[in-house]
Amino acid sequence: MLETINLTKVYRDGTIALDNLTFSANSRVVTLLGRNGAGKTTLTRILSTQLLPTSGIARVQGYDVVKDAKKVRKIIASIPQEAKSIGIASPMEHLVMYLTARGLSFKEATEISRSALKEVGLWEVKDKPSDELSGGMKRKIFVAMALASNAELVLLDEPTTGLDPYSRLEVWSVLKSIKSKILLTTHYMEEAEELSDEVILLHKGKLIAKGSIKELLAKFDNKVRVEGIGDYKIGRLRISYIDRNEASDYVGKYVIKPITLEDLFIIYGGETLEE
Numbered sequence: 001m002l003e004t005i006n007l008t009k010v011y012r013d014g015t016i017a018l019d020n021l022t023f024s025a026n027s028r029v030v031t032l033l034g035r036n037g038a039g040k041t042t043l044t045r046i047l048s049t050q051l052l053p054t055s056g057i058a059r060v061q062g063y064d065v066v067k068d069a070k071k072v073r074k075i076i077a078s079i080p081q082e083a084k085s086i087g088i089a090s091p092m093e094h095l096v097m098y099l100t101a102r103g104l105s106f107k108e109a110t111e112i113s114r115s116a117l118k119e120v121g122l123w124e125v126k127d128k129p130s131d132e133l134s135g136g137m138k139r140k141i142f143v144a145m146a147l148a149s150n151a152e153l154v155l156l157d158e159p160t161t162g163l164d165p166y167s168r169l170e171v172w173s174v175l176k177s178i179k180s181k182i183l184l185t186t187h188y189m190e191e192a193e194e195l196s197d198e199v200i201l202l203h204k205g206k207l208i209a210k211g212s213i214k215e216l217l218a219k220f221d222n223k224v225r226v227e228g229i230g231d232y233k234i235g236r237l238r239i240s241y242i243d244r245n246e247a248s249d250y251v252g253k254y255v256i257k258p259i260t261l262e263d264l265f266i267i268y269g270g271e272t273l274e275e
């Protein structure tokens with residue numbers, strides 16, 4: 001269970017990263033979506049007790065992230081965006097170090113590490129120094145840690161950035177299978193669609209939409225996306241959203257597509273020509 005009440009974070013230079021954010025979410029996989037700078041990492045860092053809020057309340061499984069920070073740390077595993085592997089240490093060494101630091105015996109840690117490394121597809125390279133692994137493989141070490149942690153809540157900030165499509169599928173299948181609840185941050189719409197039970201859309205530190213993807217898409221059930229014309233501008237592409245029954249007027253002239261999660265992002269994020 002994640003909960004915030006009027007959560008606000010103002011950085012020292014005056015940047016308002018979170019602006020009176022109030023929400024609660026209790027699904028197994030909750031995904032934070034938003035443009036660059038929306039406040040996703042700031043929220044993840046506050047929930048994982050790495051950053052203090054300026055005001056407001058945030059709770060993880062009922063525990064206040066400021067007053068009960070120690071309890072929160074016991075029940076979460078946090079894999080930040082900037083997590084870097086130690087060059088001379090192998091994937092196996094990373095996992096064993098991590099699990100023994102979480103309080104497991106060396107024997108238990110070794111056993112759990114073995115199965116986690118097999119599951120994320122790192123078994124073949126388990127003893128190689130991580131310096132000699134590809135960027136994607138290094139990223140997978142952290143996914144294996146999340147898997148092995150057995151934490152109540154795992155916070156994963158962009159876990160598949162830099163992975164090839166096959167590795168991304170491998171990571172998805174791991175994330176689907178683990179028992180822990182997950183707070184995921186991603187820029188990949190496909191990933192959000194594949195994994196999320198609930199999505200939280202942030203824009204400039206504010207909540208603009210929350211719900212299952214099905215619920216959010218249902219609001220635009222009668223719309224279609226038209227590419228090549230309109231007020232929304234993504235790079236050089238102009239987009240508009242029209243009623244489904246008007247679509248026949250556009251057939252043959254423009255590309256018409258069903259509404260996806262990416263469109264919600266565009267509609268709610270509101271990047272228009274005027275802005």
Ligand SMILES: Nc1ncnc2c1ncn2[C@@H]1O[C@H](COP(=O)(O)OP(=O)(O)OP(=O)(O)O)[C@@H](O)[C@H]1O
Binds near residue numbers: 011037
């Ligand atoms: N340490 C900091 N000091 C000042 N401003 C910061 C700091 N960290 C983040 N910000 C600002 O706070 C806002 C939210 O940043 P945050 O990193 O939380 O966004 P994000 O949604 O995670 O972005 P991205 O998708 O690019 O990772 C941005 O305007 C950012 O520039």
